[in-house]
Amino acid sequence: MSQHQLDCRNLLCPMPVIRTQNALKDIAEGETLEVVCTDPGTLNDIPTWCRINGHTVLSTEEQGHEIIFQIKK
Amino acid sequence: MSNLETLQNTAPKSKQPKAVALISGGLDSLLAAKVVQEQGVHVEGINFYTGFCVEGHTHAIRKKDKEKEKRNNALWVAEQLGIKLHIIDISEEYKDIVLNPKHGYGANLNPCLDCKIFMVNQAQAWAWAEENGFDFIITGEVIGQRPKSQRKETMPIIARESGADDRLLRPLCAKNLIPTLPEREGWVNREELYDFSGRSRKPQFELAKKFGFEDFAQPAGGCCFLTDANYSKKLADLWEARGERRYELDDIMLLKVGRHIRPKKNFKLIVSREEGENNFLRGYKRQFTSIHTVSHGGPLTLLDGEFDKDDIKLAARIAARYSGGKHADKVTVQVENYQGSSFVLDVEPMTADAVKQEWHV
Ligand code: SF4
Numbered sequence: 001m002s003q004h005q006l007d008c009r010n011l012l013c014p015m016p017v018i019r020t021q022n023a024l025k026d027i028a029e030g031e032t033l034e035v036v037c038t039d040p041g042t043l044n045d046i047p048t049w050c051r052i053n054g055h056t057v058l059s060t061e062e063q064g065h066e067i068i069f070q071i072k073k
Numbered sequence: 074m075s076n077l078e079t080l081q082n083t084a085p086k087s088k089q090p091k092a093v094a095l096i097s098g099g100l101d102s103l104l105a106a107k108v109v110q111e112q113g114v115h116v117e118g119i120n121f122y123t124g125f126c127v128e129g130h131t132h133a134i135r136k137k138d139k140e141k142e143k144r145n146n147a148l149w150v151a152e153q154l155g156i157k158l159h160i161i162d163i164s165e166e167y168k169d170i171v172l173n174p175k176h177g178y179g180a181n182l183n184p185c186l187d188c189k190i191f192m193v194n195q196a197q198a199w200a201w202a203e204e205n206g207f208d209f210i211i212t213g214e215v216i217g218q219r220p221k222s223q224r225k226e227t228m229p230i231i232a233r234e235s236g237a238d239d240r241l242l243r244p245l246c247a248k249n250l251i252p253t254l255p256e257r258e259g260w261v262n263r264e265e266l267y268d269f270s271g272r273s274r275k276p277q278f279e280l281a282k283k284f285g286f287e288d289f290a291q292p293a294g295g296c297c298f299l300t301d302a303n304y305s306k307k308l309a310d311l312w313e314a315r316g317e318r319r320y321e322l323d324d325i326m327l328l329k330v331g332r333h334i335r336p337k338k339n340f341k342l343i344v345s346r347e348e349g350e351n352n353f354l355r356g357y358k359r360q361f362t363s364i365h366t367v368s369h370g371g372p373l374t375l376l377d378g379e380f381d382k383d384d385i386k387l388a389a390r391i392a393a394r395y396s397g398g399k400h401a402d403k404v405t406v407q408v409e410n411y412q413g414s415s416f417v418l419d420v421e422p423m424t425a426d427a428v429k430q431e432w433h434v
Pocket of ligand 1: 299
């Protein structure tokens with residue numbers, strides 16, 4: 001199982017959601033994607049997008065200004 | 074293999090019709106999707122990001138907005154409906170709609186009619202929508218709700234020019250229009266659609282209540298900055314100053330931030346109003362000449378346009394007027410160009426009435 005990464009720093013919502021959505025399209029079922037964001041709006045938007053589209057947020061971690069999501073497709 | 078493909082390959086050929094709903098995040102598109110969903114149709118949502126969407130960046134920048142709950146209304150709507158939502162970035166293609174609207178603008182720089190045609194067209198053209206057998210498109214349009222784009226005469230224009238033709242269903246006002254394919258095919262029951270018209274939103278509120286939706290978004294100026302008079306004024310000013318109608322995504326984002334002051338034709342200042350905006354504007358220091366006050370606390374200011382030494386001094390005096398040293402005899406500022414070289418300048422802050430009202434864009 002491979003781990004994919006996506007840098008969404010300095011992007012404002014909804015761009016991080018759009019990039020996450022597009023990145024998930026390209027990975028296989030069961031694989032994970034790490035997304036790094038700086039827009040606090042993503043704290044709500046990324047988990048919501050994952051919920052309605054059937055993906056799982058494994059963890060959400062805040063490090064300083066950065067928010068790091070681990071998402072399983 | 075995507076979820077959708079799996080579904081298609083494994084599920085028995087069911088007769089359940091499938092519709093794509095244009096979800097803006099407002100009440101009308103929420104209700105339109107719900108009405109059709111209630112009739113047993115499989116609905117998925119599409120939301121387009123034009124760059125002018127109100128809920129985008131705005132809430133992330135200012136402190137006062139940070140205290141409000143941050144939520145993307147389109148995502149919230151999709152979750153209420155229990156449908157998938159696909160968000161698509163159309164900001165590049167959308168430029169042509171804003172710059173050259175075939176059907177003109179509304180009250181401000183909102184090209185609503187062209188915009189609707191474009192979005193419906195995008196929804197239809199979107200490859201997988203057809204590949205996955207979506208049968209029709211739903212919008213929350215209501216006849217007479219908006220003076221320009223939602224008149225009875227314009228409804229067929231949108232349907233025709235978008236290419237969706239009679240696969241475009243407006244559940245909230247369908248009974249005022251001729252029956253569409255989904256109605257004729259019996260995918261939806263026309264009798265259970267609505268006949269709303271006019272500017273009153275009362276019937277929508279009643280329907281929302283019936284469905285048990287309470288917390289829906291009711292943004293004052295709609296969900297698009299182009300309907301905002303102040304925003305449109307700033308956009309028009311940008312085009313006039315440049316001598317051509319063109320913009321980049323950064324331009325239209327900066328129009329949402331700070332005070333915009335144009336003391337002379339050739340340049341303007343973007344002065345931050347608070348810490349959140351300061352942080353945001355700092356991200357543009359490598360693209361613009363910037364001014365920040367050294368001797369006193371104060372805003373970060375970007376200069377946009379072409380300017381000489383005297384202009385910079387004028388700009389520094391204006392910037393100082395918005396700093397903690399506005400009543401001081403002199404304020405020290407640092408001027409930095411986009412390549413990072415800088416110099417320090419002492420200026421006398423401008424008085425409040427010397428910053429002319431007409432300079433404010
Ligand atoms: S308000 Fe904005 S998004 Fe809505 S139809 Fe008009 S131009 Fe398009």
